[in-house]
Amino acid sequence: MASKQRIPIVGVIGGDDQSGCARLVGRELAKNGCVVLTGGSVVDSRTETKYAAIMGTLDAERGGEGVSRYIGILPNTSKTNSVFEYLSPRQLVIHSGLSSMDRDPLNGITPDVLVCFAGGPGTICELAFGIISGRESIFHDDCAKQLLDKCTKGRQRTEIKRGILRVVANWQSYLSFSMGDGNKIMDILIEYLHKAVTRNPLTSAPEIVQAALQALPNKLSDVPAFPGLPCARRRQQVDEFASWWKSLS
Secondary structure: OOOOOOOOEEEEEOOEOOOOHHHHHHHHHHHOOOEEEEOOOOOOOOOEHHHHHHHHHHHHHHOOOOOOOEEEEEOOOOOOOOOEEEEEOOEEEEEOOOOHHHHHHHHHHOOOEEEEOOOOHHHHHHHHHHHHOOOOEEEEOOHHHHHHHHHHOHHHHHHHHHHHHHHHHHHHHHOOOOOOOHHHHHHHHHHHHHHHOOOOOEOOHHHHHHHHHHOOOOOOOOOOOOOOOOOOOHHHHHHHHHHHHHHOO
16 A cells, blocks of 8 residues: 555445445455545445445444445435534545535545446546546446446437536636636546556456555545535535544544
């Protein structure tokens, strides 16, 4: 693992995980002392990556293999007015109040590295914001090729581009780095995916997690890059997240 000053956050993104690997990845990440970040929460009856990876951390804790540390960033389906819901000192749910796709930049920017499973426009949006923020991504099996095809072929490309353009417009003034326009982001994403498809495919959870740990930056900032929500209280939210993070054990 790269040297670090704090616990790393690994974002696990993707759609429905029929392979069951996302849950095993969550378990391996917990065993390796990481925080798992997804767009979901604790739901044992669902196979989507965003739920499975978090359940994997709980599997590790129940098995005495590690500690369950996770962050779930939910869209506007949440039935609460609170932004931060502290389930434990190590488990945080963020109720964004945003649409699913408008929430996706949080899932791409906040982690230190991404693990990506196959998915649709939402997964691609998360991945795009992660890449333009300087994050590396590790791909499950032939996921990079599947995503590349969606970004370069037919109507899906148009849908994805339109969605990213809208999200960029909503977030542009709230981020500390320049995103450029949606066309530039698509170009950067496609170039990254072209390179990713040349890598050897990774199919087992241990090798995926080891690759993610090796892809971590050599030096991590003291507090992760949670950007806050695109609203007037963004600065206060960043500070509240930082306060929770500093108490994380």
